[in-house]
Amino acid sequence: MTNVNSDAKITVVSGTAMPVRGNDIDTDRIIPARYLKETTFARMGEYPFFDERFDAEGKLKPHPFNDPKYKGAAILLVNKNFGCGSSREHAPQALLRFGIRAIVGESFAAIFAGNCLMLGIPTVTAPGGEIDKLMRLVENDPRIGFRLDVQARRLFSGGEIAIAVDIPESARKALVEGYWDSTAVLQANLDKVKKVAASLPYMSGFKA
Amino acid sequence: MSASSGRRLYDKIWESHTVDILPTGQTQLFIGLHLIHEITTAPAFDMLREKGLKVAFLERTFATVDHIVPTDMRSRPFLDEQAEELTQALEKNVRQFGVEFFGLDSDRQGIVHVIGPQLGLTQPGMTLACGDSHTSTHGAFGALAFGIGTSQVRDVLATQTLAMDKLKVRRINVNGTLPTGVYAKDVILTIIRRLGVSGGKGFAYEYGGPVLDRMGMEERMTICNMSIEGGALAGYVNPDSTTFEFLQGRPFVPKGAEFDRAVAYWKSIASDSDARYDDLVEIDGSEIEPTVTWGINPGQAVGISEKLPRPDEFSDPEGAKRAYEHMGWQPGAPILGTPIDVAFIGSCTNSRLSDLRAAAKIVRGRRVNPTVRALVVPGSTEIKALAEREGLNRIFTDAGFEWRSAGCSMCLGMNPDKLKGREVCASSSNRNFIGRQGSPGGRTILMSPAMVAAAALNGKIVDVREYA
Ligand code: SF4
Numbered sequence: 001m002t003n004v005n006s007d008a009k010i011t012v013v014s015g016t017a018m019p020v021r022g023n024d025i026d027t028d029r030i031i032p033a034r035y036l037k038e039t040t041f042a043r044m045g046e047y048p049f050f051d052e053r054f055d056a057e058g059k060l061k062p063h064p065f066n067d068p069k070y071k072g073a074a075i076l077l078v079n080k081n082f083g084c085g086s087s088r089e090h091a092p093q094a095l096l097r098f099g100i101r102a103i104v105g106e107s108f109a110a111i112f113a114g115n116c117l118m119l120g121i122p123t124v125t126a127p128g129g130e131i132d133k134l135m136r137l138v139e140n141d142p143r144i145g146f147r148l149d150v151q152a153r154r155l156f157s158g159g160e161i162a163i164a165v166d167i168p169e170s171a172r173k174a175l176v177e178g179y180w181d182s183t184a185v186l187q188a189n190l191d192k193v194k195k196v197a198a199s200l201p202y203m204s205g206f207k208a
Numbered sequence: 209m210s211a212s213s214g215r216r217l218y219d220k221i222w223e224s225h226t227v228d229i230l231p232t233g234q235t236q237l238f239i240g241l242h243l244i245h246e247i248t249t250a251p252a253f254d255m256l257r258e259k260g261l262k263v264a265f266l267e268r269t270f271a272t273v274d275h276i277v278p279t280d281m282r283s284r285p286f287l288d289e290q291a292e293e294l295t296q297a298l299e300k301n302v303r304q305f306g307v308e309f310f311g312l313d314s315d316r317q318g319i320v321h322v323i324g325p326q327l328g329l330t331q332p333g334m335t336l337a338c339g340d341s342h343t344s345t346h347g348a349f350g351a352l353a354f355g356i357g358t359s360q361v362r363d364v365l366a367t368q369t370l371a372m373d374k375l376k377v378r379r380i381n382v383n384g385t386l387p388t389g390v391y392a393k394d395v396i397l398t399i400i401r402r403l404g405v406s407g408g409k410g411f412a413y414e415y416g417g418p419v420l421d422r423m424g425m426e427e428r429m430t431i432c433n434m435s436i437e438g439g440a441l442a443g444y445v446n447p448d449s450t451t452f453e454f455l456q457g458r459p460f461v462p463k464g465a466e467f468d469r470a471v472a473y474w475k476s477i478a479s480d481s482d483a484r485y486d487d488l489v490e491i492d493g494s495e496i497e498p499t500v501t502w503g504i505n506p507g508q509a510v511g512i513s514e515k516l517p518r519p520d521e522f523s524d525p526e527g528a529k530r531a532y533e534h535m536g537w538q539p540g541a542p543i544l545g546t547p548i549d550v551a552f553i554g555s556c557t558n559s560r561l562s563d564l565r566a567a568a569k570i571v572r573g574r575r576v577n578p579t580v581r582a583l584v585v586p587g588s589t590e591i592k593a594l595a596e597r598e599g600l601n602r603i604f605t606d607a608g609f610e611w612r613s614a615g616c617s618m619c620l621g622m623n624p625d626k627l628k629g630r631e632v633c634a635s636s637s638n639r640n641f642i643g644r645q646g647s648p649g650g651r652t653i654l655m656s657p658a659m660v661a662a663a664a665l666n667g668k669i670v671d672v673r674e675y676a
Contacts (some may be wrong), residue, residue, distance in 0.1 A: 004233070023524045028247055028440070029642060032648075033620045033644075035648070037288075037294055039250040039293060044279060051643050051648040084439065085436075085641055088247075110409060110441045111357065114356070114357065114360070118359035118360060120356060180369050182363055183255075189227055189236060189369070192228055196224075197238060200224060200472070201469075202331060202334060
């Protein structure tokens with residue numbers, strides 16, 4: 001069977017949280033296109049929400065990512081349709097390299113959530129009312145510690161309160177069993193891949 | 209052919225491309241065509257190198273350059289050092305791994321979603337992936353086409369497969385007849401406005417109905433292109449005689465008896481007439497007006513004769529308020545007459561020959577308003593040549609438009625074509641996100657190429673039907 005890197009198993013994410021309010025936050029906002037000109041992801045951690053955090057002179061603007069009270073946050077709280085637009089993996093790369101390890105929101109755009117999963121970042125959802133409560137909680141007390149239990153689909157805040165969160169079953173399995181690092185899993189089937197390829201009409205002069 | 213009925217194109221392609229069900233429950237799906245460009249792929253090739261892997265199916269992998277290329281001065285090295293470096297990285301990668309490459313000196317170069325269909329690489333019944341969200345464009349041919357991220361590009365390079373969850377299928381019928389002056393762009397903006405920018409979550413969109421049946425392939429591509437703006441990961445149109453006629457004779461399309469066999473296969477993969485859908489939406493095409501966006505996402509759109517909506521008309525009034533804040537406009541004002549600074553005809557949504565023809569028809573014999581910077585950027589080097597053969601370039605340049613070489617240009621801020629400051633741009637592209645066109649304060653109004661042309665002449669948003 002397939003070898004799975006056991007370090008890759010992501011069952012729990014712990015840390016403080018940071019809210020970024022607003023629906024339909026697109027990946028152009030998360031990382032402006034000019035940073036896609038770099039040939040590696042190495043510096044992406046410097047750029048998340050760049051144009052919302054810095055003005056034309058490079059002076060800081062008010063933004064949660066600039067706010068010292070959220071420094072070191074591992075869990076990002078967001079609203080609806082987060083990460084819509086471009087498929088740029090630079091967006092989750094920027095968040096990950098900034099220190100974000102999990103995202104809790106009302107909903108996520110499909111490609112963005114897929115890209116997060118490929119990097120081992122759980123994107124879990126909760127109803128709008130719950131998200132709003134969490135955001136207010138964190139805005140009032142940013143030191144509250146959270147524990148996202150991916151395995152059990154629960155988010156614990158401050159040790160005691162827990163809410164149920166949702167994550168597609170395939171994503172949950174990929175994270176907790178370590179299959180999110182997918183190349184090896186896919187590669188193990190290369191013989192079957194070749195068989196399917198050969199069976200496709202357009203791969204064989206439309207004789208199949 | 210097949211004994212089972214009631215199946216959709218989506219199901220048929222999904223089944224024939226299924227390699228395995230993975231331990232996660234996801235499906236491992238074979239990808240029939242992998243298109244590559246300079247952005248989003250350099251780290252993928254690095255990861256391949258790191259793991260000592262090769263490209264598994266070189267014959268199904270093709271590359272070009274589009275996003276970062278300057279559209280005026282294409283001589284090398286590029287003035288922008290980063291652009292030069294990224295282009296060189298792609299050139300090195302395709303050389304080292306042996307990928308067929310349509311580079312800057314190739315007459316096949318162009319925006320990746322324009323050249324796939326143009327070369328006949330994109331065909332019905334295929335799965336297709338590209339590290340770009342507008343890969344949905346290729347669905348116009350009856351293919352399942354997915355935009356993916358860099359790590360997935362790595363997986364497709366290494367295995368020619370992706371791990372995917374199956375989507376639901378929403379059928380969208382566009383009925384009736386489109387009025388004069390109303391184009392595919394107006395149809396898709398209307399659909400997104402109606403269903404919302406996240407309304408397509410979990411769905412593939414199957415577009416059909418009399419309006420789609422009568423559309424040419426270029427118009428169908430405009431529709432499918434923006435599926436992702438409606439939150440749908442994929443969008444497609446069932447293949448028909450329009451599709452087959454478009455494909456016949458193109459470089460990568462089989463010829464002779466093989467073409468006939470291909471057509472038979474292509475016909476067989478269309479949705480069955482008794483197929484059932486997870487959702488059904490009916491749109492009356494005869495009611496669609498020239499449509500433009502007023503806000504900061506493609507769903508924030510209005511018909512040209514409408515007034516700008518009040519924030520409380522939206523399920524997300526805060527989002528609407530933010531849009532007004534950025535655009536600097538007032539609810540209740542008309543969109544008609546809004547002054548513009550820049551006019552951009554281009555992008556994978558609307559840079560094909562029929563788009564340029566529609567715009568040229570409006571522009572012929574007229575002059576761009578002196579307050580407007582206007583540019584036309586053909587989607588591919590071939591389209592540029594074809595348009596020049598017809599004299600379209602002269603019509604544009606005589607009117608005061610700049611006529612450029614193929615690339616993504618002002619669709620996104622990665623090359624020298626950018627908005628400045630708070631400029632307002634009438635744009636035939638697909639995204640009006642804040643900062644999208646290269647200036648954090650820039651403002652984008654999405655519309656059809658004909659509407660952009662009319663706006664360029666007048667220096668403000670006008671109703672293109674006045675030119676019809
Ligand atoms: S034209 Fe625009 S949307 Fe299309 S591929 Fe280029 S940047 Fe992306």
